[in-house]
Amino acid sequence: MIQLPRWQLQSRKASKHTPFLLITASATRSKWKRRVADSLGVEERRIAKIDLRVFGGSALTDDVDVPKRRLEPEIGHGIPVTYVPARNTIFLAYALAWAEIISASDIFLGVNAIDYSGYPDCRPEFIEAFQTLANLATKAGVEGTRFQIHTPLIKFSKAEIIRKAVELGVSLSLTHSCYDPSPEGLACGQCDSCLLRLKGFREAGLKDPIRYAKE
Numbered sequence: 227m228i229q230l231p232r233w234q235l236q237s238r239k240a241s242k243h244t245p246f247l248l249i250t251a252s253a254t255r256s257k258w259k260r261r262v263a264d265s266l267g268v269e270e271r272r273i274a275k276i277d278l279r280v281f282g283g284s285a286l287t288d289d290v291d292v293p294k295r296r297l298e299p300e301i302g303h304g305i306p307v308t309y310v311p312a313r314n315t316i317f318l319a320y321a322l323a324w325a326e327i328i329s330a331s332d333i334f335l336g337v338n339a340i341d342y343s344g345y346p347d348c349r350p351e352f353i354e355a356f357q358t359l360a361n362l363a364t365k366a367g368v369e370g371t372r373f374q375i376h377t378p379l380i381k382f383s384k385a386e387i388i389r390k391a392v393e394l395g396v397s398l399s400l401t402h403s404c405y406d407p408s409p410e411g412l413a414c415g416q417c418d419s420c421l422l423r424l425k426g427f428r429e430a431g432l433k434d435p436i437r438y439a440k441e
């Protein structure tokens with residue numbers, strides 16, 4: 227089953243004059259995204275429907291099977307077919323456009339370069355390069371705004387991310403990480419992303435609160 231990578235931008239104001247943007251991407255249904263946004267106290271949302279199926283070229287956007295039950299060494303080696311060409315470049319470009327419009331200079335992205343699938347657009351080098359671009363490519367940047375791309379999770383293990391989420395009171399029961407959820411929205415428990423998430427919960431000594439399609 228092909229999942230549509232949909233995503234949303236959320237704006238939450240840290241204070242009256244410093245709005246910031248948070249990017250979330252998932253194949254989660256909109257009602258769940260709304261619940262996640264509500265639980266985070268999001269003030270304003272924009273949902274941009276970008277249909278990367280017109281290009282295909284990924285197990286998430288094309289008629290290609292999502293790899294299942296891969297072992298950890300396999301997941302950590304090479305770039306798998308679940309890589310979506312230039313996806314985070316596209317997400318950040320949209321976020322940057324909205325940031326410029328609402329005079330925000332801080333953009334937050336939840337990429338991770340530790341327990342991940344080797345995607346090039348999740349690495350610190352990419353984030354730094356995009357930040358440089360943001361400051362060169364926009365009117366606001368040229369006129370003195372210093373855009374900053376924040377990636378607070380980039381160097382955390384999955385277990386550390388989960389512990390931090392629990393510490394911050396994030397409703398993890400509203401989240402999933404699956405590349406290939408069931409028609410009812412249940413995570414498969416077998417794709418790389420589900421396996422990394424489950425490993426993270428195990429290492430954190432916690433139980434994943436979500437239901438999986440095959441338990």
Ligand SMILES: [Zn+2]
Nearest residue numbers: 404414417420
């Ligand atoms: Zn899955």
